[in-house]
Amino acid sequence: MKITGIFVGFLDATLLCLVWLKEPTLASGQLTAPDVVVAAAGGSVTVACRYGYGYRRHTKYWCKGPVYETCAILVKTPRNRPSDRASIVDNSKAGVFTVTMTSLRDDDEDVYWCVVATFGINPHTRVKLLVSHTGTVLYCTPLYCIITPHTEIPPLFLDFLAVVVSI
Template identity: 55%
Template sequence: MTRKRRKPSLDVRYFCFIFVLFSHTMKTARIFVSLFNALVLSLLLLPEHNVTSAQLSAPDEVTGPLSGSVTISCQYDLKFQENTKYWCKGPIYDFCKIVVKTPRNRPNSRSSIVDTGAGVFTVTMTLLTESDEDTYWCVIARGRRNVHKGVKLFISKTVTIPSSTTESNLLLKVAELERDWWAILRWILFFIMLGCLASTHIAVWWIKAARSM
């Protein structure tokens, strides 16, 4: 004898329908809330980005030679003259590592920062290596969120001779040239003095010869 399968009652089916409809509604609502939050965040960040660009500017990209040096100029609004400025390394600003900072112009082994106070602070990096290739940040510290501008540093693989080595070689060549010229000048002076001495002896001999006649 086969038992007939009981169909779900109307109340159960109605409850399931309401539950499924409620789940889909909540998912749709979450999607709309996420989109709304993203839109509001974009509208809030856009004016801040424009203000930051007006307050601080720097080149988007710079290239420095391997083993050479590079200088980056960060221009800022004069209202930030007294603020601390620093040079920061890292692809994400919020997690970047400070390389050098003002106001005491404290250099590290290969980097230095100088704030002219005239709306520009410059950063110089020397003896560049391939590991220096990264994203850096010109940063102005202030009470609220800091003002920052990203700079991408590329390292060219062309090796350059450091300027200190070139200057040393130039000084050595100048010193050698001066030494050679001084040696030649001494011989010239020697022959001049020898000629004067010979002329003096000849003149004295002529005078004595004239008196004896």
């Protein structure tokens, strides 16, 4: 939702155009990330958290837990002190910070949060990480993932064989 849309009736056309042209690609109050990420057990996963221009100098962090207010911080900027299996890199020019988790285990399957530290309420967005033992992830939607199983079936038939995993 664009805040500028609320004020359309109160601004004259000149001021509206100036506000419209000045608005960055991603509104300064926005923070986005994938809803669901699926990765293979033992492998690694990288999650991109995109933020608005106004947050480029703020601290960013990645935390784990089903409830944002009580999540455990795993890594944060600006001084990235990687945990044993997680790291974070902030590209402020691109407006994105990326979190990489390695050597994924079953207990890594959980809800995570991309967070920007601000005065007041921190912008945050939820990311569900699923750890797969069944094979290669072909495609995910917010409701399900299609995964090819590890199997000895010839590749010709793999197009017709997939596992649908509910999220």
